[in-house]
Amino acid sequence: MEFPFGVSREFRCLKRSDLMKAMADNLPTGTVRTNCRVHSIEIDPVTHYPQLRLSNGSILQAKVVIGCDGVNSSIANMFGLHRTKLLLFSTCVARGFTNYPNGHQYASEFAVICKAQVQLGRIPISDKLVYWFVTRLRTPQEEAVDMIRNCKLSYLHLTELKYRPPWDLVFNNLRNGTVTIAGDAMHATGPFIAQGGSASIEDAIVIARCLAQKVHNAKKVETGINNGVAKEVFDEYVKERRKRLFWLSLHSFLVGKKLDTKSSIVRFIINAIMSVLFKDPDWHTHYHCQNL
Numbered sequence: 001m002e003f004p005f006g007v008s009r010e011f012r013c014l015k016r017s018d019l020m021k022a023m024a025d026n027l028p029t030g031t032v033r034t035n036c037r038v039h040s041i042e043i044d045p046v047t048h049y050p051q052l053r054l055s056n057g058s059i060l061q062a063k064v065v066i067g068c069d070g071v072n073s074s075i076a077n078m079f080g081l082h083r084t085k086l087l088l089f090s091t092c093v094a095r096g097f098t099n100y101p102n103g104h105q106y107a108s109e110f111a112v113i114c115k116a117q118v119q120l121g122r123i124p125i126s127d128k129l130v131y132w133f134v135t136r137l138r139t140p141q142e143e144a145v146d147m148i149r150n151c152k153l154s155y156l157h158l159t160e161l162k163y164r165p166p167w168d169l170v171f172n173n174l175r176n177g178t179v180t181i182a183g184d185a186m187h188a189t190g191p192f193i194a195q196g197g198s199a200s201i202e203d204a205i206v207i208a209r210c211l212a213q214k215v216h217n218a219k220k221v222e223t224g225i226n227n228g229v230a231k232e233v234f235d236e237y238v239k240e241r242r243k244r245l246f247w248l249s250l251h252s253f254l255v256g257k258k259l260d261t262k263s264s265i266v267r268f269i270i271n272a273i274m275s276v277l278f279k280d281p282d283w284h285t286h287y288h289c290q291n292l
């Protein structure tokens with residue numbers, strides 16, 4: 001079964017390294033520090049500001065922290081979210097970019113081919129470069145197909161899939177003092193509806209907008225952060241994002257569980273739930289997080 005997406009709607013595929021470079025190039029020099037992973041975070045009992053312990057042994061005093069440290073976030077630990085490990089799907093993903101020096105023959109669309117518990121997805125980035133992924137249950141044997149075999153080793157990733165269950169987003173307070181989280185640190189959903197990165201960009205837009213509006217209204221750029229405006233901003237951000245992220249996370253969780261399960265009864269139940277809750281499988285593309 002093959003489903004093309006994005007024929008009439010807009011789809012964009014980009015390389016992570018290009019995105020990171022574009023963002024870093026727009027920051028003032030010296031803003032980005034490398035080789036200093038956040039080891040832990042705690043609230044200073046005297047100043048009530050967050051304190052980050054870095055892997056190089058230094059301590060960073062911060063006024064405000066937005067933890068965007070991904071699926072294994074150490075910042076997320078302070079919110080009582082799943083502490084040790086996120087839950088694991090039994091599905092894993094191989095993905096990569098394959099270069100066709102003489103051009104490929106694929107249409108400019110995102111195609112997903114499903115057979116039993118295996119899913120192959122591909123989307124061209126340019127006339128010569130194709131991004132692809134294969135999700136399947138973890139097995140000791142590896143099967144190879146041409147596209148995978150021709151993928152350069154440096155472009156190849158094998159990823160164990162973890163997720164934060166949707167109910168974590170409902171039952172946890174996602175602000176602690178002047179600390180909050182965004183992106184996969186908050187809502188690791190697995191790649192099943194391919195929305196994690198897009199939702200992370202929405203987080204960034206919403207948090208920036210909430211901050212800009214508050215600071216603009218209060219005209220308290222410096223003192224505002226000190227006296228609780230940051231907390232109000234983060235509360236607003238969490239409130240605005242919670243519902244959207246819950247539904248995204250639930251949809252992705254159900255699609256993932258459907259791929260994951262060997263039981264036809266579980267698959268039947270999931271299909272029934274999805275046919276009620278997610279009649280339009282592309283519902284998430286109609287969402288507009290509004291402008292900055």
Ligand SMILES: Cc1cc2nc3c(=O)[nH]c(=O)nc-3n(C[C@H](O)[C@H](O)[C@H](O)COP(=O)(O)OP(=O)(O)OC[C@H]3O[C@@H](n4cnc5c(N)ncnc54)[C@H](O)[C@@H]3O)c2cc1C
Binds near residue numbers: 068074095182194200
């Ligand atoms: C196989 C697969 C396919 C996907 N496909 C899609 C798709 O098609 N569309 C889509 O929108 N999304 C997709 N996603 C999801 C998307 O990749 C993530 O949702 C997105 O990368 C989350 O961004 P993030 O910035 O929150 O986290 P990340 O991209 O994980 O970035 C976290 C950053 O924090 C750094 N970091 C980690 N720990 C620490 C620490 N302790 N201290 C300091 N820094 C730290 C990391 O080095 C990294 O730079 C896919 C995910 C997977 C696994």
